[in-house]
Amino acid sequence: MNLISFLQYTFIQKAFLAGAFISVTCAALGMFLVLRKMSLISDGLSHLSFGAIAVGLFFGVYPYYIAVPLVMAGSYLILKITEKAKVYGDASIGIVSAVGIAGGVIIASLSKGFNVDLFSYLFGSILSIRTVEVFLSLLLSLTVLTILYFYYWDLFSATFDVEYAKTTGIKTNKINVILTLLTSLVVVLSVKVVGVLLVSALMILPAAAALQIANGFRSAIFIGCCFSLISVLAGITFSFFLDLPTGATIVMINAIIFALALLYKKIS
């Protein structure tokens, strides 16, 4: 099969369209998370999404309708636990993450019928993305990107120098809440692309690679988005032709880009 006929498949077109939007959104948001030392919140929330998807499948509701509000609530809980329980953010992420996985496993064992469905969410299945999921991905991606656009300078300032940002009237606590809620949306979206276990890679690796070679913040975000887009489109293509799992291929391409960026930095 050649590339032209490959691109004529409807399921490939859908995967490309949704993948392109999700990859750009992940990279843009991931840049802020990486710089704020919050990268692992995406990992914790993806584990929580596993539990939330299990709840959806158990009750026969479309899993994303359950996952979006539940994971958003979980992200807010992470902030509240950090604030109230005298623990650092990583510990509260650990708590919510563990509860998510444990809940998912218990529900899966209770049902006995949908384990196959549930496990497809562990590793992603973008080639089987449905039309409604493509629209949902577009809608949520555009929502997240629009919010990032309008809060760009607030996020920039609060990430670069939080103490200074406060003195210029920027509500840094509100920025934290916005960032965490957006992360929960993006995590749920990305589960379809790379799966629960690899979501954090999609948010961390493009940003980490871009940081090696960027010469300004705007260029860092732009480069990160390009890397992410390339990895997702190339990952879908290679996985199809080489008969490899798509999610894992995307992540490995991201890792290769990161290694090349490191090498470029060293050489230049």
Place this chain on the structure above:
Amino acid sequence: MAIIDIKNVSVSYNSHEALKDISCKVETGDFIGFVGPNGAGKTTLIKAIFGLVPVKEGNIELFGTPAKKFTNWDKIGYLPQQSTSINPLFPANVREVVLLGLLSRKKWPRKITRHDRTKVDEIAEKLKIGHLKKRMFSELSGGQQQKVLLARCLVSEPQLLIFDEPSTALDPDSRESFFELIKDLNIKSKIAVILITHDTGYVGRFAEKLLYLDKNLIFFGKFSDFCKSEKMGLYFGEHHQHIICHQHHDASDKHHHTHYPPHDAIEGEKI
């Protein structure tokens, strides 16, 4: 109208009292040294001004407006303690960092215009960092970074500048030229300056007024009054009072040798 009017302010963290009954005023063109040992409440007082810690008792007014209702943050430029607040991995270039100083005069959604970029270029040229505009902030020397952060403070044309231990990251030569620059801004542009430091020996070379804190207000007024005060002589011991005043009187002598009295000595001489 005072720029800042602090009346009987007390601040507590849980049950720990960080500041007790502080009153002072900052007027146009003032250059005030906020001095005191570590943990004396200097930074807490600044945080109280910015509304970042709750004030337990008393009132703070900024430009005649109660601090809680104050929104014109572009009138105040703040340089926090550098080492603790800046994200060292952040890939910002110098121009982007200076642009942050203009956010305080913008309402959401904050957008940067061509005019803003021109303003940034102007202030960069004024502070002689124009050639660094496209360089990454994290790759600059301590002295260069400090100048960029000063540009960030100045770009919004503030009427008050607050510096929190600005000399920590600087070598002696950079420190000297940095303070000269601040003094110049204070005199020529009439910008009021608050300089927070625990370095009692140095501040008098530049500041006209002294605010000495140690949870309570020990002294607030002109250096000349501090020097004449018998009460302060008793509190600090004549030797240390003399060192602070000696520095002050020699402010015009650029080759003057600077003493740095250990601040333990200050505490040791308290009554």
